[in-house]
Amino acid sequence: MKIRVIDFETTGLPEDQVKGICEIGWTDLSDNWQITGHGSYLVNPGHPIPPVTRAVHHISDADVAGAVSPDVACAGLMNGMEPGDMFAAHNAKFERAFFGGGQHEWICTLQCAKHLFPDAPGHSNQVLRYWLNVDGDGLDPVAAMPPHRAGPDTLVTAFILRRLIFASSVAKLVELTSAPVVLQTITFGKHRGMRWADLPRDYLQWIAFKSELGVDEKHTARTILGAN
Known part of the structure; x- marks a missing residue:
């Protein structure tokens, strides 16, 4: 089995009217979860x-002037992918808004890290890189720079993915990717920094049943309300 970790740099967010891929990075994990391929290309x-x-x-119009189109670039991500292989990304719903990945299953390292490493001070790939000390696992700090470029970011994510696999299993990570998370610390609003379990009940009820917050936030509020 091979897991292809991918990352896109784009011209906008999935919800923006104008958006497109301007760089693709990829890193393959196979052979007992060693890196067996790595690359990036402008789009x-x-x-x-x-x-x-x-x-x-910091990608310019001049940089991408002679690059391939998004359709050609995304088709290239399917090269070498065999039945049973998977795609992975940090915040996979972002990449999946631009690239479906065919019939291959996905692992979201962001969502899985929230499940398996709830005590991390943050769950971006760079925070997890240093909190988990994946540089000590053999990540080349030069190859991992600069951040916010597709190739280096996939290397960091691949090393985080290895830690997630060793802490759980590939099958469990696929399951956790689509499972809502019970969050630990609130990261927004006037209660920022408080533990979710300590929030006022009326605020939890608003989050759970009236707010437009995300699935994880609503799930956390409903879980706590059900436990009280």
Whole structure:
């Protein structure tokens, strides 16, 4: 089995009217979860790159002028993928908004890390990199730079994925990818920094039944309310 870790740099978010891929990175894990392939390539999104997203990855219109189209680039991600192989990404729903991955299953390292490492100070791939000390597992710190570029980010995510596999199993990670998380610490609003379990009951009820917050937040509130 092979797991292909992917990352996209884009010109916008999935909900934006104008968005497209401007860089693709990939890192393969196989052979007892060793890195067996790695690369990245620029993609011409077919429209100008807005300053707000260029400020994140620093990819310019000139950089992508002669690059392949998104359709060709995404088709390239399927090369070498065999039945039973999987895709993985940190916040996989973002990549999946641009690339379906055919019939292959997905692992979201962000969602799985929230399940398996609830005490981490954050769950971005860079925070997890240092909290888990994956550099000590053999991650080349030079190859992992700069952040917010597709190739280096897939290397960091691949090493986080290895830790997740060793802490659980591939089958369990697939299950956790679509399972809502019971969150530990609230990260927004006037109660930021408090434990979810200590929130006022009326606030939990608002989150659970009236708010437009995410699935994890609603699930956490409902879980705590049910336990009280």
